[in-house]
Amino acid sequence: MNSKNIHRRTFLDWLLGAGLVVWAIGFVAPVVAYLWPAQRRGPGAQAVSAGKQQDFAEWQTKIIALNGQPVIVIRTPQGFRAFSAICTHLGCIVTWDAARHLVACPCHAGLFDLNGRVVGGPPPRPLMEYGVAVVNNEVMIKSA
Numbered sequence: 703m704n705s706k707n708i709h710r711r712t713f714l715d716w717l718l719g720a721g722l723v724v725w726a727i728g729f730v731a732p733v734v735a736y737l738w739p740a741q742r743r744g745p746g747a748q749a750v751s752a753g754k755q756q757d758f759a760e761w762q763t764k765i766i767a768l769n770g771q772p773v774i775v776i777r778t779p780q781g782f783r784a785f786s787a788i789c790t791h792l793g794c795i796v797t798w799d800a801a802r803h804l805v806a807c808p809c810h811a812g813l814f815d816l817n818g819r820v821v822g823g824p825p826p827r828p829l830m831e832y833g834v835a836v837v838n839n840e841v842m843i844k845s846a
């Protein structure tokens with residue numbers, strides 16, 4: 703074996719090693735990103751605006767995102783309420799039943815009252831409630 707073959711072989715070994723490292727990073731990084739909880743990647747929002755108070759008519763609702771989770775905001779005659787919009791049965795996104803003034807799940811007819819309590823259907827638990835504060839006319843929803 704001459705020195706030219708040794709250099710070629712060393713270079714090919716290095717190239718193979720570098721290729722394996724790149725492949726390993728490309729394979730492992732998405733798995734780690736998927737498994738790493740989102741909360742640990744950075745600070746989540748502590749509060750988010752649902753809009754101006756006057757943008758909500760009485761009994762009007764809106765679904766907003768807070769830390770990537772859907773939240774249903776309801777303006778009642780007594781003020782604003784906000785609940786997780788994820789049904790506690792199998793995770794469907796709830797809607798507002800304006801005729802009955804109830805939060806309704808379209809998947810299996812789950813029903814929740816204005817306190818988030820289950821009043822019909824299969825959901826096993828109430829909806830998680832979020833804090834609401836009106837600050838400078840802005841309806842702010844606070845993370846739980």
Ligand code: FES
Nearest residue numbers: 789791792807812
């Ligand atoms: S997912 Fe809501 S009632 Fe089943």
